[in-house]
Amino acid sequence: MKQKNERCIICHKMHNDVDGIKLKNLSQELRTLILTEHPDVSEDAFICLDDLMDYRLHYIRGMIQNDSENMKMLNEKVMNSIETGNSLVNDVSDTDTTKLTVGEKVADGIAKFGGSWSFIFAFLFVLITWIIINSIALFAKPFDPYPFILLNLILSCLAAIQAPVIMMSQNRQEKRDRNQSDSDYQVNLKSEIEIRLLHEKMDHMLTQQWQHLVNIQTIQVDLLNELQERMEVLEKKGS
Template identity: 35%
Template sequence: MAAEREDRPSHAGRVRLDVPRAPRRSLLPEYDPDAFGRLSEKIARFLGTGRFIVWMTVIVIVWIAWNVLLPAGLRFDEYPFIFLTLALSLQASYAAPLILLAQNRQDDRDRVNLEQDRKQNERSIADTEYLSREVASLRMGLGEVATRDWIRSELQDLLRELQQGDGQHPSDRSG
């Protein structure tokens, strides 16, 4: 009977919950967000260096010198340097989101580190409070323990009493 039910096609409106869906095809390309984030951090790190500034300055100077000093036939971007402006704008339009992505990833790491530090501080405070209570209990316990100096002073007092006494042995005295 159960085999007959499985052989029958399911109704068009019914969805079986015990059968996984077929994976959907997406028109968007798939990528690894973590790998992309690491790449963006590397680019952002490079954009923040003096090396990048020097290379960018050299490229702009060469570009302008090429298009001003060479003969007209070899120039590819005349005076208002529209192509240079377009290239710099394109570079800036990609740099800004990459830098923001790198900052967001750093913020996430900082948030996790802050949470771990907070938990570690809580554990340290709890440990310190525990140790403080233990030291206090030890001090209270030591208050009831006979110390070497106290025993020495008691023995010296007994010795003085014996020396000042009437010469009787302490066991002979019965009060």
């Protein structure tokens, strides 16, 4: 097969057509890279193997550098998100405590004391003492003889007052629980969104990395084929 000479668009030297390749026969990435630096040439232009190898190495270095910059930018975004991100978790107990009115504080205190063993023991002590004093009449006539009508009245008044006070405290506790539930929902929602975004980023990175590996492998295969062809040409010339 007769060989003809071609002029390389990079080094502008004459080469045999077997020592180079047409731009249209290159991969899209390499062709785009060369045409970007030399927009005045066409796809039918010729490039020698030496200059083509330089461009392939340049393309590989560019991909590696681009991947490193993308990873750096991703790490910076993650760090900035951690440093500047506002937490959705609210300390509901502290917020409610700082905004309590006097009545709410009194209601909480009464409810807290009324549901403790201290109140039970104190109440039993007063009740037993009341009954003993009015039963044996140590010093004078009993002020509340059996069946202890005054004691029943006091107990009824205490129950009538204590019940709504405890309900007031329970209503505020229910409101605090509802606020805590809303806060938990916001946190869970944000976590779900961030997990989805993280999956999308990982899928994008894997797809991009896979494509880059395929491109690098293609370039390596082309380089090996060209080296093999040049070795065959040199062997033919030597023989």
